[in-house]
Amino acid sequence: MSKKRFIGILFAVSIFVLLVGVCARKELGAYRYTPDETVKIIFDTDMDTDVDDVGALAILHSYIREGRAELLAAVGSCNTGYTAPCIDAINTYYGLPDIPIGISPDCPDKGTSRYQKYISENFENDILSDKNAGSAVDVYRKCLAGADNGSVVIVVVGPLNNLYDLLRSEGDSHSSLNGVDLVRKKVKLCVIMGGQFPESKPQGEYNISLAPEAAEFVSQNFPAHIMWCGYEIGESVMTGKRIGELSENNPVRAAYELYSNKQNGFTRSSWDLLTVMYAVEGKTLYYSEMKGRALFGGDVTLRSDQETVGAGYNQWKIDRFSKDAIMVSRGQEGRVAELLDQKMVESEQNK
Numbered sequence: 001m002s003k004k005r006f007i008g009i010l011f012a013v014s015i016f017v018l019l020v021g022v023c024a025r026k027e028l029g030a031y032r033y034t035p036d037e038t039v040k041i042i043f044d045t046d047m048d049t050d051v052d053d054v055g056a057l058a059i060l061h062s063y064i065r066e067g068r069a070e071l072l073a074a075v076g077s078c079n080t081g082y083t084a085p086c087i088d089a090i091n092t093y094y095g096l097p098d099i100p101i102g103i104s105p106d107c108p109d110k111g112t113s114r115y116q117k118y119i120s121e122n123f124e125n126d127i128l129s130d131k132n133a134g135s136a137v138d139v140y141r142k143c144l145a146g147a148d149n150g151s152v153v154i155v156v157v158g159p160l161n162n163l164y165d166l167l168r169s170e171g172d173s174h175s176s177l178n179g180v181d182l183v184r185k186k187v188k189l190c191v192i193m194g195g196q197f198p199e200s201k202p203q204g205e206y207n208i209s210l211a212p213e214a215a216e217f218v219s220q221n222f223p224a225h226i227m228w229c230g231y232e233i234g235e236s237v238m239t240g241k242r243i244g245e246l247s248e249n250n251p252v253r254a255a256y257e258l259y260s261n262k263q264n265g266f267t268r269s270s271w272d273l274l275t276v277m278y279a280v281e282g283k284t285l286y287y288s289e290m291k292g293r294a295l296f297g298g299d300v301t302l303r304s305d306q307e308t309v310g311a312g313y314n315q316w317k318i319d320r321f322s323k324d325a326i327m328v329s330r331g332q333e334g335r336v337a338e339l340l341d342q343k344m345v346e347s348e349q350n351k
């Protein structure tokens with residue numbers, strides 16, 4: 001072999017080795033999300049204290065009616081007594097009484113709900129009490145095991161304790177894969193309402209502060225893309241003013257009326273509704289995305305003003321190669337609120 005040819009082969013082999021190395025390190029690639037024609041969703045909610053979880057499930061049913069979403073399963077993150085029956089009552093009202101529903105064994109949220117018990121006792125459902133619901137992890141694992149590879153979008157609008165339990169789960173009768181490998185194989189994206197960006201208040205955002213260790217673990221170990229919908233995104237999008245256009249038999253209307261004590265023209269921030277909207281529509285015209293990583297707990301250095309921070313405190317670290325991203329508003333909150341209110345009303349049309 002000539003010296004020139006030997007150098008040529010050596011060069012080609014070096015390039016090949018380099019490329020294999022790069023591919024191995026970046027197996028998932030930088031954040032990118034294009035919704036499927038029909039987005040397959042698992043809905044993970046703390047449907048108890050706040051009412052935006054109810055609004056989020058209503059607009060999810062609106063998307064289901066349009067054929068743009070399918071609800072594979074729902075899980076409750078706070079075992080407050082009537083979470084699972086409340087979810088089931090809403091699904092039943094919208095014609096889907098058999099969606100699998102699980103509940104966490106934990107109760108990170110000790111608050112009392114103004115609507116949960118009433119909805120579960122006055123609207124048709126066949127769960128009746130959280131005591132009768134299966135385990136959230138079992139519902140997650142069964143649902144993921146039966147799904148196509150890379151097809152599932154998880155929507156979390158409460159604390160991250162169920163996701164934490166899922167990631168730490170071992171193989172079982174549904175799948176021999178452990179939680180991390182099962183998520184890696186089946187999940188396309190997880191959209192999470194949690195955190196505040198670029199930096200939270202010292203005490204941390206509510207959902208994160210309910211289960212801060214779970215948030216840190218999920219941010220460090222989740223093997224698929226994460227879109228974080230921070231507190232700042234939903235806070236000033238005010239929805240609910242058209243709730244009176246829904247039927248009096250609709251548990252969504254009842255929940256909003258109980259929450260607001262029938263206050264005229266009541267509106268509420270739309271954290272959880274926007275999380276569902278992103279899962280189904282992607283970033284739309286009204287938001288952009290910023291790639292990076294959410295830092296919690298041990299990953300956080302110092303708050304910028306060096307104030308003492310609570311366990312749920314978070315920061316955002318910009319990284320254009322990251323598999324995760326945050327939503328960034330383009331300042332069209334009024335228009336987005338109109339669209340969400342419209343979706344809530346449409347959930348009932350053609351019922």
Ligand SMILES: [Ca+2]
Nearest residue numbers: 088097098126
């Ligand atoms: Ca049912």
Ligand SMILES: [Ca+2]
Nearest residue numbers: 046053157158
């Ligand atoms: Ca919530």
